[in-house]
Amino acid sequence: MLKQAIRNQRVSLKWKWAIGTGVGVLVIFGLFSFFLFKILTGSLYSVERHNVENTISQVNDRLRSAQVINYQTTNIFRPNFNEKSTEHQHRVFDDNLLANLTRKDLAVTVYDLKGKTVFSNQRNPLQMKKVSHRVVKHQKYHGQKIIVGQAPIINRNKQKIGYVEVVNLLRDYGRNYHRLIWLFGLTSLLVFMIISIFGYGLASYLLRPMRSINITMRELEKDPQTESRVPVLNTNNELEDLSQQFNSMIDRMQRYIDQQRQFVEDVSHELRTPVAVVEGHLKMLKRWGKDDPQVLEESIESSLEETQRMKSLVSEMLDLTRADQIEINYPNEKTNVARLVNQVFNDFKMIHPEFQFTMDNELIGEPIVQIYRNHLEQILVILLDNAVKYSRERKEIHLSIANTKQFVEIAVQDFGEGISEKDLKLVFNRFYRIDKARSRDQGGNGLGLSIAKKLIEEYHGTISLESSVGSGSVFKIELPILQNPGYDQNY
Secondary structure, three states: OHHHHHHHOOOOHHHHHHHHHHHHHHHHHHHHHHHHHHHHHHHHHHHHHHHHHHHHHHHHHHOOOOOOOOOOHHHHHOOOOOOOOHHHHHHHHHOHHHHHHOOOOEEEEEEOOOOOEEEEOOOOOOOOOOOOOOEEEEEEEOOEEEEEEEEEEEOOOOOEEEEEEEEEOOHHHHHHHHHHHHHHHHHHHHHHHHHHHHHHHHHHHHOHHHHHHHHHHHHHHHOOOOOOOOOOOOOOOHHHHHHHHHHHHHHHHHHHHHHHHHHHHHHHHHHHHHHHHHHHHHHHHHHHHOOOHHHHHHHHHHHHHHHHHHHHHHHHHHHHHHHHHHHHHOOOOOEEHHHHHHHHHHHHHHHOOOOEEEEEEEOOOOOEEOOOHHHHHHHHHHHHHHHHHOOOOOOEEEEEEEEOOOEEEEEEEEOOOOOOHHHHOOOOOOOOOOOHHHHHHOOOOOOHHHHHHHHHHHOOOEEEEEEEOOOEEEEEEEEEEEEOOOOOOOO
16 A cells, blocks of 8 residues: 555656756765775875884884893983974974874884883883784774784894884874765765756756646647647757647647548538438338339439449548548658559540540659659549539540659649639539539539649649639649659759
8 A cells, every 4th residue: 555655656757857866976976986085095094004114114223223122222212302402303303203103093112132112102002922024914903903013123233132013003094084984975965965956957947848748738638629839949959849749749639630520520411411312212112112113213223323422422531531641651652643644644535535635745754753653643533534524515635744843743624614713712622512413413522622632732732723614624733753863954
């Protein structure tokens, strides 16, 4: 239960950043401090060991001229403060050996050959050991680390006249050791606090845009169609990219919602009539069709026509819906325009032999456009099929194709009824029919041009219409060229 409660506790990213940064820096600083501490303490220890060795050497030097060691010969280690001369006083205070003898943590003891103490600056905590050569080592004394130096005293005649023992209790070293521990400890704590505060402030500054994203997400949760957007940052970094991508995601999501709603509304509206027709025929069959073969035949035929129309309508609506997902489903598709246009042109010549099809090919090279082949074919079929449907007396259709350095242009021209100026702006709307009664007889749903326009725009192209009543219409398509291997740059 406690674990679950701890797990469910929310910890701000700012605090995680601050603590993580502080701990990270603390670890790095700790390692640095550890090595620096080892270096400093090692240096201090070396100094103390050198003092022991130096004291042993100085004692040997002072007693080198003696033949035996007794109280008189070791009297040189006792400074005479009764001497009033300035030179003597300077010599006393400048004497390193005498300075070491005054240290409370340095015990210097001189023994004669029998092991009797003849000089000691303070009580020696250790027992005397006779050695044949100089020995400097560290050992434990009452749980504390000390340095012990022992050596024989040799005079000028190379005779052994006694022994010297120097014990360094390392009191100054211990005090400095603990001071360094406290210093590095407090410094580490101070560094941790400073870096944590700095990390928290930096995280708060960097995560400030996330607050705007969070607010926008909450508003989006309340109202999927909200107009609220994340303010675009001018930071020229990943957060600016994130805000732009987030806004783009919202726009796309809302567009999909609108498309779904529009799809449902359009389908329900357009299916109402054929459903009503089928329902009427079924009621008529129920009432009279059982006994009247003519009624039965007419009702079945009409129902099949309406069913086919509904099937066609749903198929076109799905095509229109899928046209909004081009970037997801067909991001890298390419098409050779010349080959496809020639294929569609020949297909229509074969299907409609009563029409005169002509094509003007002014292409330079073989332009490649970024569009799914079937989609471009679908667009051309829609335009040519409309040209066939609305050509009454003059059954002639022109197809032309040309290109510039950047764009390929396709035009479909018919010589049919034409479109009034009032209808020119509406022909690309969903379910719009210029002559609704005749369009229905011809089997049109008013979606073909909407599908063509949507497909063209999703591939970053344009479609336009020029028309006049009684003279016909010209549909023009313009698509950006991805590559054109045969294009002459100097053309």
